[in-house]
Each structure stands twice: as C-alpha cells, then as structure tokens.
Amino acid sequence: MARANVTLKVGSDGVAVITISNPPVNALAIPFNLSLIIAGLKEKFDEATRRHDVKAIVLTGKGGRFSGGFDINVFEKVHKTGDVSLMPDVSVDLVVNTIEDSKKPIVAAIEGLALGGGLELAMGCHARVSAPRAQLGLPELSLGIIPGFGGTQRLPRLVGLSRAIEMMLYTTLYAFQLSKPIFSEEGKKLGLIDSIVSSEELLKVSRLWALGIAEGRKPWIRSLHRTDKIGSLSEAREILKVARQQARKTAPNMPQHQVCLDVIEDGIVHGGYSGVLKEAKDFKRLVLSDTSKGLVHVFFAQRATSKVPSVTDIGLKPRRIKKVAVIGGGLMGSGIATALILSNINVVLKEINPEYLLNGRKMVEANVQGLVTKGKLARDKADKALSLLKGVLDYTEFKDVDMVIEAVIENITLKQAIFSEIEKICPSHCILASNTSTIDLLVVGEKTSSQDRILGAHFFSPAHVMPLLEIVRTEKTSPQVILDLMTVGKIIKKVTVVVGNCTGFAVNRTFFPYNQGANMLVHLGVDLFRIDRVIKKFGLPLGPFQLQDLAGYGVYMATAKQFANAFPDRVFTSPLIALLVKSGRNGKNNGKGYYTYEKGSQPKPDPTVLPIVEESRRLANIMQGGKPISVTDQEIVEMILFPVVNEACRVLDERIVVRASDLDIASVLGMSFPSFRGGIVFWADLVGPKHVYSSLKKWSELYGNFYKPSRFLEERATKGLLLSEPAPSSAASRARL
Numbered sequence: 001m002a003r004a005n006v007t008l009k010v011g012s013d014g015v016a017v018i019t020i021s022n023p024p025v026n027a028l029a030i031p032f033n034l035s036l037i038i039a040g041l042k043e044k045f046d047e048a049t050r051r052h053d054v055k056a057i058v059l060t061g062k063g064g065r066f067s068g069g070f071d072i073n074v075f076e077k078v079h080k081t082g083d084v085s086l087m088p089d090v091s092v093d094l095v096v097n098t099i100e101d102s103k104k105p106i107v108a109a110i111e112g113l114a115l116g117g118g119l120e121l122a123m124g125c126h127a128r129v130s131a132p133r134a135q136l137g138l139p140e141l142s143l144g145i146i147p148g149f150g151g152t153q154r155l156p157r158l159v160g161l162s163r164a165i166e167m168m169l170y171t172t173l174y175a176f177q178l179s180k181p182i183f184s185e186e187g188k189k190l191g192l193i194d195s196i197v198s199s200e201e202l203l204k205v206s207r208l209w210a211l212g213i214a215e216g217r218k219p220w221i222r223s224l225h226r227t228d229k230i231g232s233l234s235e236a237r238e239i240l241k242v243a244r245q246q247a248r249k250t251a252p253n254m255p256q257h258q259v260c261l262d263v264i265e266d267g268i269v270h271g272g273y274s275g276v277l278k279e280a281k282d283f284k285r286l287v288l289s290d291t292s293k294g295l296v297h298v299f300f301a302q303r304a305t306s307k308v309p310s311v312t313d314i315g316l317k318p319r320r321i322k323k324v325a326v327i328g329g330g331l332m333g334s335g336i337a338t339a340l341i342l343s344n345i346n347v348v349l350k351e352i353n354p355e356y357l358l359n360g361r362k363m364v365e366a367n368v369q370g371l372v373t374k375g376k377l378a379r380d381k382a383d384k385a386l387s388l389l390k391g392v393l394d395y396t397e398f399k400d401v402d403m404v405i406e407a408v409i410e411n412i413t414l415k416q417a418i419f420s421e422i423e424k425i426c427p428s429h430c431i432l433a434s435n436t437s438t439i440d441l442l443v444v445g446e447k448t449s450s451q452d453r454i455l456g457a458h459f460f461s462p463a464h465v466m467p468l469l470e471i472v473r474t475e476k477t478s479p480q481v482i483l484d485l486m487t488v489g490k491i492i493k494k495v496t497v498v499v500g501n502c503t504g505f506a507v508n509r510t511f512f513p514y515n516q517g518a519n520m521l522v523h524l525g526v527d528l529f530r531i532d533r534v535i536k537k538f539g540l541p542l543g544p545f546q547l548q549d550l551a552g553y554g555v556y557m558a559t560a561k562q563f564a565n566a567f568p569d570r571v572f573t574s575p576l577i578a579l580l581v582k583s584g585r586n587g588k589n590n591g592k593g594y595y596t597y598e599k600g601s602q603p604k605p606d607p608t609v610l611p612i613v614e615e616s617r618r619l620a621n622i623m624q625g626g627k628p629i630s631v632t633d634q635e636i637v638e639m640i641l642f643p644v645v646n647e648a649c650r651v652l653d654e655r656i657v658v659r660a661s662d663l664d665i666a667s668v669l670g671m672s673f674p675s676f677r678g679g680i681v682f683w684a685d686l687v688g689p690k691h692v693y694s695s696l697k698k699w700s701e702l703y704g705n706f707y708k709p710s711r712f713l714e715e716r717a718t719k720g721l722l723l724s725e726p727a728p729s730s731a732a733s734r735a736r737l
C-alpha cells in the first residue's frame with residue numbers, strides 16, 4: 001500500500017499540480033489508513049495555498065483515472081465494526097473549506113473516470129477540464145448511501161435539478177438499482193465540464209485554465225453558491241414530488257432514494273451549505289443501514305467472481321474466441337446467439353430443418369429489434385450484429401469454430417449424440433459447452449473422449465438480457481477451458497460464476513425449494529395471492545405463483561421431476577399444477593393461470609382458480625385437523641426462503657461454489673433475489689443461522705422432512721458461526737471443485 005499517496009509538484013508557470021495516486025482507481029482512502037489520501041490532499045492543498053510561488057492549483061489522478069470515489073472497503077469496515085466515526089469528515093473540512101473556499105483557483109483535470117467522491121472533489125473545484133470519454137457519475141445510491149462529499153448539492157447546481165436526479169437515482173436493471181454515469185461529452189453540454197481536450201493536452205490546458213482564473217480572464221465559480229440552474233422553488237418542488245413518486249414505485253425498499261431527495265430539497269430551501277450539513281449527517285446514518293450492508297456486499301461479491309482458484313491464478317492466458325456455434329434456435333439458443341453477436345462474435349446457428357432455423361433467426365432479429373425500439377441499440381450497430389449471424393442445417397461450418405454451445409431440449413440421449421458428433425467435426429481446441437440447466441455434464445460427455453473441454457454454459461432466460469452466466473465444471477474440465485468461457489462471459493457482459501457439477505448446479509438447485517415452499521404454504525391453507533404480495537414486498541420482482549405462470553407449467557413440472565429424482569428425501573409434491581393443466585390453464589402462455597393475462601394490462605388474480613386450489617388441498621390433505629394455519633407475513637417469507645437457505649447450506653457444504661458470496665451474486669443476478677438484501681447467504685447471516693435452524697427444526701417436526709435442517713446449518717447454528725464463513729477443509733466434504 002506504499003504506492004497510495006498524494007503528491008504536489010509546482011511548475012515554473014506557478015501552477016501546483018496535486019496528484020492522487022492509489023491504484024487501480026485512485027480511491028479516496030485505503031482500508032489500512034483511512035485518512036491517508038484525505039489527509040494527504042488537505043496537506044498538499046494547504047501547502048499550495050501557503051506557498052508564494054503558487055498562483056493556481058490543478059487537481060488530477062495518476063494513471064489515466066481521476067478517482068473512483070471513496071474507498072468502498074471502508075464501508076465494509078464500518079459495517080463490521082458498527083463504528084461510523086471511521087469515516088473521515090471530508091465534506092466541509094476538505095471540499096468546502098479547503099477546496100471551494102480556497103484563496104487560489106483550483107481546476108480539476110479529469111481523465112478516465114470521476115465517480116462518487118471523485119466527482120464530488122472535482123465539483124468542489126472552480127472549473128473542470130476533461131479528456132474525451134471520461135465517465136462521470138454519482139453511483140452512491142447503488143451502495144445504499146447518498147453522495148457524502150457535497151454531491152447532492154453541487155450536481156443540481158451544475159447540471160440542473162432533473163438531470164442531477166436522473167444521474168443519481170436513475171434506474172432499475174433487474175435486481176440492481178443503477179445510477180447512470182455520463183461521458184464527459186455530455187457533461188460538457190450539461191455544464192458539468194468546462195472544456196474537453198485530448199489526454200495529451202489535459203494538464204497543459206488545465207494549468208492555463210487555472211492561471212486564467214487567477215488572472216481574472218476566466219470565471220471563478222463556486223458551485224455551491226450557484227442558483228441559476230435550480231429554477232424557482234415551486235418548480236423544484238414539483239420535480240422533487242414526481243421523483244419521490246417514481247422512487248416509491250421503482251425502489252420501495254431503498255431508503256436512500258427518499259433521503260437523497262429530502263437532502264436536495266433542504267439545500268434548495270435553506271441554501272447549499274445547509275444541504276451539505278444535512279447530507280453529511282444523513283450519509284453517516286445510511287452507511288449503517290442494512291440496505292448499504294447488502295449492496296456493498298454485492299459490489300464486492302460481483303468482483304470476487306472473477307477470481308477462481310486454480311484457474312485465474314496459475315498464469316493462464318485466455319485464448320481468443322472468434323467464432324461460436326450455437327446448436328438449437330429455440331428460446332435459449334436464440335438468446336445466446338443474440339448475446340454473442342451483440343458483442344461482435346461470429347455465430348453459426350444450427351437447427352435441424354429450415355422451418356426451425358427460420359424461427360430461430362426471427363427470434364434473434366426480434367431480440368435485436370427490441371433493443372433498437374427501446375433506444376438501447378443504434379440501427380447501424382443492430383445491422384452489424386445481425387450480419388454476424390449465419391444459419392446452418394449441417395456441421396460444415398463447425399470445422400473452424402472455437403466454441404460450441406449446445407442449447408437443445410433437456411434430453412440426455414440427444415445431447416450425448418450431439419456431443420459425440422461435434423467432437424469428431426470441431427477442431428481439437430474447440431470448447432464444447434452445454435446450456436443444460438439440470439443434466440450432469442459428465443453424463444452429457446459420456447460418449448466422448450473430450451471430457452477435459454466439456455463444461456456447462458448455463459444462461460438464464462432471456463439470455464441476451466439476464467446478467468448471469470453459470471459456468472459448470474466437472475472434475476475433468478481443464479482450467480484453460482474454464483478461463484476461456486469466463487473471458488467470453490466478460491466480453492458479452494455477463495457476470496460469470498464458476499460452479500461444480502450436480503443436479504441443478506448452484507442456482508437452480510438452491511432455489512428448488514422456493515416454489516415447493518410456496519406450494520406447501522398454500523396446502524397448509526395460506527392464500528396464494530397473499531403469498532405473492534408478501535414475497536414482492538420482501539423485494540423479489542414476482543411472487544412464486546406469478547413466476548410459475550410466467551415460466552410455464554411444463555418447465556415447472558420437468559424441473560420438479562428432476563429434483564424429486566435427485567433429492568427424494570426433501571420434496572413436497574402436490575397435484576396442484578396437474579389440476580390446473582387439466583382445467584385448461586397454462587399460465588401466461590394461454591393467458592390463464594393463477595392470474596389472467598390480457599395484452600396491455602397488468603395480470604389480475606383469478607378467483608376462479610380457488611376451487612382448484614381447494615381440490616388440491618383436499619387431495620394433499622396436510623392441514624392438521626383440516627384447519628388452515630395462521631401465519632404472519634414474516635413467517636410466510638421465512639417458510640418459503642429458509643428452505644432455500646437450507647439448500648444453499650448443502651451447496652456450500654459440498655463446495656459446489658468457490659465461496660459463499662458467489663451464491664449471493666448468483667441469487668441476485670440469476671433469481672432476482674433483492675440486491676439490497678445482499679444475496680441469499682448474506683441475508684440468512686443477517687437474520688441469524690440460529691433462527692433459521694430453530695425455525696426449520698420446528699417446522700420439520702410439524703410438517704415433515706421438506707424443512708429438515710441440513711447438517712451444515714445445524715453445525716453452524718450450534719457453533720454460533722456464520723454460514724458465509726469459509727469451511728475448514730474436511731475429508732468428509734465432497735470437494736466437487
């Protein structure tokens with residue numbers, strides 16, 4: 001950590017250049033010495049202000065990046081210790097008093113990125129010069145906090161209220177709340193950046209700009225004092241009102257959104273300085289929230305997935321994958337092909353007849369067109385992507401592919417036949433991947449002698465949109481092949497999680513009890529629509545019954561069968577789905593399931609499904625004394641999700657995942673488990689393994705083996721350990737990885 005520091009160099013022009021150096025992103029603290037960078041900045045600014053040979057100051061970052069903001073590791077430290085006083089006081093002391101109110105002009109010279117506290121420092125300066133394509137943003141809300149170095153006050157004053165709100169609160173992308181960075185070009189148009197110059201000229205122009213301010217040729221602007229972009233109080237209140245309503249809808253479980261808007265309003269009503277003080281106070285409060293704990297955990301969990309022992313740490317280099325064959329143009333195959341061509345990878349899409357091929361091609365075109373219609377892809381880029389797709393009916397084109405992804409129906413014999421065919425035709429370096437979501441990869445490759453290059457590439461539907469790629473390795477898969485697929489995953493913008501081989505792999509296996517837990521509750525007498533409402537309130541985008549409608553009952557029954565075969569000791573079966581199908585319901589597919597579906601309107605709970613549910617309850621006959629149980633909303637959540645936690649424990653115990661946080665990120669990105677709860681294991685640890693264990697034990701005595709606590713959970717609970725704590729290697733654990 002000796003490399004982290006702040007330097008000051010005074011040139012013959014009388015400009016002092018202060019440089020932040022803390023690779024890789026010039027974060028504004030280090031976990032071992034929290035005040036090093038902040039204190040270093042203060043010291044250098046004080047020195048530059050004192051020195052008579054300094055007329056003006058330029059602030060910049062080393063290595064082509066201005067700063068990625070405050071060090072997020074520090075938040076983790078605060079979360080572990082509960083000690084918020086670890087956070088240095090920056091907003092008033094450094095940004096207002098030292099930088100903005102400095103007697104000498106300060107210009108920020110920005111390159112690469114200025115995010116969070118980094119952009120906030122830059123906004124405290126008297127002007128900002130940027131290199132092209134620098135990313136600018138305040139992503140703090142996606143960490144469960146608000147900007148804490150004055151960003152809530154200065155950004156609206158520089159770019160206007162509506163745009164500032166958009167940049168901070170922005171959007172929901174599946175389980176993630178994302179604020180949206182902009183590029184410096186847009187920043188220039190908005191007034192956040194004063195000038196854009198080439199990287200080579202950045203320091204020269206910034207120095208001249210700073211001298212220009214010192215000599216009165218350029219304006220000396222303190223952003224916190226500006227009001228010209230805020231508009232009238234009533235206009236501002238109207239904008240804030242709409243933003244609050246929007247945030248209540250899109251982020252109902254995220255307190256930081258409403259707090260951010262309150263803090264902005266305070267600054268508008270009482271002045272920027274008052275806003276800065278309120279911001280600093282509320283920032284510290286939010287740092288300690290469970291939301292921040294969950295989101296910060298997810299930030300690091302996502303980054304940890306790229307480190308896979310014995311794969312990414314043994315000096316291997318990824319090979320280039322130029323051409324990929326996708327076998328099967330159904331929903332999954334066409335989605336996978338779409339993801340690949342959108343990232344400039346040539347794709348050969350193989351089907352068994354012209355009609356299926358045409359359908360596959362049409363689905364890819366519709367996927368791409370969908371992105372164009374939503375404004376997410378330019379027409380010329382869409383055309384370019386589609387030109388990379390070639391449909392085929394035989395294996396001729398497979399002679400020079402670097403990877404095959406098989407995405408046909410879940411039929412073992414068919415997959416085995418395909419793998420033995422492609423083994424003969426594809427080049428010997430070619431990676432042979434299957435998109436199976438349940439079948440053992442060793443069985444898939446049984447008829448080949450290429451087990452070392454066979455692995456699972458389990459995408460989630462829709463494959464061109466969902467951010468997770470579960471990479472399934474067997475004990476025979478070579479590290480090089482795993483690394484290559486991880487690299488392709490990165491190119492096509494997926495988060496890859498490398499997991500071991502078992503029924504359902506890590507994600508589907510862990511969530512197998514989710515639907516069963518919900519079904520169990522219904523058969524114990526709980527209203528299914530209430531269950532859906534409660535689960536949505538907990539933070540999942542859909543309740544379990546709406547999800548069953550959406551996925552289709554066929555999928556539901558096929559997976560349930562696979563799991564029942566693999567884990568017969570912990571299955572709850574009921575005739576409900578069969579009865580629904582018998583009565584002509586097929587979920588969203590035919591517009592009639594637990595809900596009714598009509599084009600252009602929200603799904604509506606269908607009361608005519610209730611007699612079918614009653615019939616199923618009668619046949620299952622698990623209500624004690626025929627009486628429905630009485631449960632609180634919290635118990636509903638727990639009776640559905642604790643069995644999921646229990647299965648997660650088995651996945652951890654069997655080392656199906658490298659680390660517990662991999663299961664967290666996989667649950668967030670693959671199953672839309674709420675990111676603000678940190679993922680399934682993190683959430684269970686917050687709730688407390690003891691409580692999970694004792695609840696499951698109680699329910700298993702009342703309702704049977706479906707709830708029986710696993711050995712791993714029992715051990716952790718009785719020893720007072722967290723589920724996420726790494727397990728000591730034990731001969732008893734079957735090391736699958």
Ligand SMILES: C[C@H](O)CC(=O)SCCNC(=O)CCNC(=O)[C@H](O)C(C)(C)COP(=O)(O)OP(=O)(O)OC[C@H]1O[C@@H](n2cnc3c(N)ncnc32)[C@H](O)[C@@H]1OP(=O)(O)O
Pocket residue numbers: 024025027068069070071072073113115116117118120139140143146147148149151303304
């Ligand atoms: C008071 C203030 O208002 C509070 C704040 O400033 S909160 C912080 C706000 N800043 C952010 O949220 C930015 C978070 N970082 C990012 O979005 C991305 O890392 C980035 C766009 C900066 C770079 O992305 P990319 O080049 O893909 O690299 P990425 O793998 O994400 O990060 C590289 C390394 O830097 C680390 N890193 C990135 N930003 C960091 C930060 N702000 N603090 C600590 N570490 C950080 C990552 O953890 C990763 O570490 P690793 O190599 O050990 O896994």
